[in-house]
Amino acid sequence: MDFEHSERAREYIAQVDRFIRERVLPNEQTYGDQLAHTDDWRRWRIPPILEELKAEARERGLWNLFLPDSEYGAGLDNRDYAPIAELTGRSFLAPEVFNCSAPDTGNAEVLVRYGSAEQKQRWLAPLLAGEIRSAFAMTEPAVASSDATNMRATCEVEGDQIVINGQKWWTSGAGDPRCKFFIVMGVTDPTAERHQRHSMVIVPTDTPGVDIVRMVPVFGHLDEPHGHGEVVFTDVRVPKSNVIAGPGRGFEIAQGRLGPGRIHHCMRAIGAAERALERLCRRAVGRIAFGKPLANLGGNRDIIANCRMAIDQARLLTLKAAWALDRHGVIGALTDVSAIKVVAPNVLQMVVDAAIQIHGGEGVADFELTRLAAMGRVLRIADGPDEVHRGMVARLELAKYV
Numbered sequence: 031m032d033f034e035h036s037e038r039a040r041e042y043i044a045q046v047d048r049f050i051r052e053r054v055l056p057n058e059q060t061y062g063d064q065l066a067h068t069d070d071w072r073r074w075r076i077p078p079i080l081e082e083l084k085a086e087a088r089e090r091g092l093w094n095l096f097l098p099d100s101e102y103g104a105g106l107d108n109r110d111y112a113p114i115a116e117l118t119g120r121s122f123l124a125p126e127v128f129n130c131s132a133p134d135t136g137n138a139e140v141l142v143r144y145g146s147a148e149q150k151q152r153w154l155a156p157l158l159a160g161e162i163r164s165a166f167a168m169t170e171p172a173v174a175s176s177d178a179t180n181m182r183a184t185c186e187v188e189g190d191q192i193v194i195n196g197q198k199w200w201t202s203g204a205g206d207p208r209c210k211f212f213i214v215m216g217v218t219d220p221t222a223e224r225h226q227r228h229s230m231v232i233v234p235t236d237t238p239g240v241d242i243v244r245m246v247p248v249f250g251h252l253d254e255p256h257g258h259g260e261v262v263f264t265d266v267r268v269p270k271s272n273v274i275a276g277p278g279r280g281f282e283i284a285q286g287r288l289g290p291g292r293i294h295h296c297m298r299a300i301g302a303a304e305r306a307l308e309r310l311c312r313r314a315v316g317r318i319a320f321g322k323p324l325a326n327l328g329g330n331r332d333i334i335a336n337c338r339m340a341i342d343q344a345r346l347l348t349l350k351a352a353w354a355l356d357r358h359g360v361i362g363a364l365t366d367v368s369a370i371k372v373v374a375p376n377v378l379q380m381v382v383d384a385a386i387q388i389h390g391g392e393g394v395a396d397f398e399l400t401r402l403a404a405m406g407r408v409l410r411i412a413d414g415p416d417e418v419h420r421g422m423v424a425r426l427e428l429a430k431y432v
């Protein structure tokens with residue numbers, strides 16, 4: 031195993047680090063101030079500071095760094111992208127500033143790998159230019175969606191059209207005024223083999239029959255200005271050419287989409303945990319109780335040491351998963367990818383919880399700490415439930431003995 035980053039990656043790491051420290055972190059407050067602050071998601075607006083920072087990052091060449099394809103992106107492999115994604119995890123703004131935020135990253139990877147020339151020109155180009163955003167609609171309220179074969183929405187072929195019916199929710203990004211298309215997954219041929227029934231279809235958000243019913247709250251917050259939409263599709267018709275890679279290939283694409291792209295969350299979670307630990311330590315040395323800094327009271331040193339050890343273990347496992355993906359592909363990296371999807375959000379949750387605790391009452395009121403706590407908790411479901419990933423690790427482990 032070789033975790034050494036290439037010289038190119040080291041240059042990107044230094045530049046991204048500097049840009050985040052000098053431009054992104056100091057503007058988080060400005061971003062917050064510029065939000066519309068309304069639960070009426072139809073009135074959401076994008077804070078101008080975000081587009082300013084995007085323009086600066088793009089000008090400096092710090093753009094689309096997530097894409098391993100060098101024709102469309104930076105051409106970095108997973109091992110080289112891991113430390114960059116980690117840095118962007120330190121700020122809620124950073125992933126988008128570098129045009130590296132979910133779900134666009136996954137959707138862009140799908141279009142690069144499976145999209146037609148027309149789909150690339152119409153949807154991929156503006157996505158990679160940061161002019162539009164997108165969403166991914168797979169999860170349904172009516173069925174247990176951690177098992178994607180349960181899906182009920184339909185994408186039926188009728189002549190040269192695809193007709194979409196069904197209800198989705200947790201369509202992240204659906205409330206963003208720049209969100210111009212969904213990639214919708216649904217059943218095309220219920221009689222086909224289980225993994226050849228589904229299709230992925232590009233649906234422009236303004237197509238008749240698309241109804242964004244509401245934004246689903248996360249711990250009471252709507253995640254302005256992106257949101258997580260509940261979307262009803264009623265006899266939505268799009269040209270058959272909007273099907274990605276052709277009818278029945280939805281699962282094959284999902285495997286590609288949910289492979290490399292999804293350890294980006296883990297990489298960012300490590301950066302988020304680092305930020306929480308920094309907050310924890312600053313508080314521990316800076317605040318006095320019972321005549322001593324908090325760091326010297328009770329078991330606080332043990333807590334800090336445990337956080338440091340957990341983060342470093344998680345980082346090593348992330349790098350191992352990234353290395354395995356680069357070296358052996360998705361199938362050869364199944365154990366490592368599933369393992370880190372459990373480990374990274376749980377480590378983030380543990381570290382943030384400790385950071386909140388040492389801040390006392392301020393901890394549960396603090397915007398940054400509570401946001402990170404929600405992020406850690408949500409990731410244990412949104413990136414596939416922990417149990418599903420543990421199931422994969424156990425299955426592969428047991429397979430050695432039967």
Ligand SMILES: Cc1cc2nc3c(=O)[nH]c(=O)nc-3n(C[C@H](O)[C@H](O)[C@H](O)COP(=O)(O)OP(=O)(O)OC[C@H]3O[C@@H](n4cnc5c(N)ncnc54)[C@H](O)[C@@H]3O)c2cc1C
Nearest residue numbers: 166167168169174175176200201202408411412415417418
């Ligand atoms: C903030 C957020 C953003 C999201 N963004 C998107 C998005 O952009 N697009 C999209 O399509 N979806 C998105 N999702 C949905 C997410 O992918 C699903 O919530 C997830 O796959 C679980 O599906 P479910 O909610 O139907 O839970 P269910 O499938 O009903 O599972 C519920 C629980 O059952 C248990 N369980 C399930 N399987 C097993 C098992 N094999 N072993 C043991 N226990 C098990 C687990 O405890 C699990 O949490 C998002 C979710 C959240 C919270």
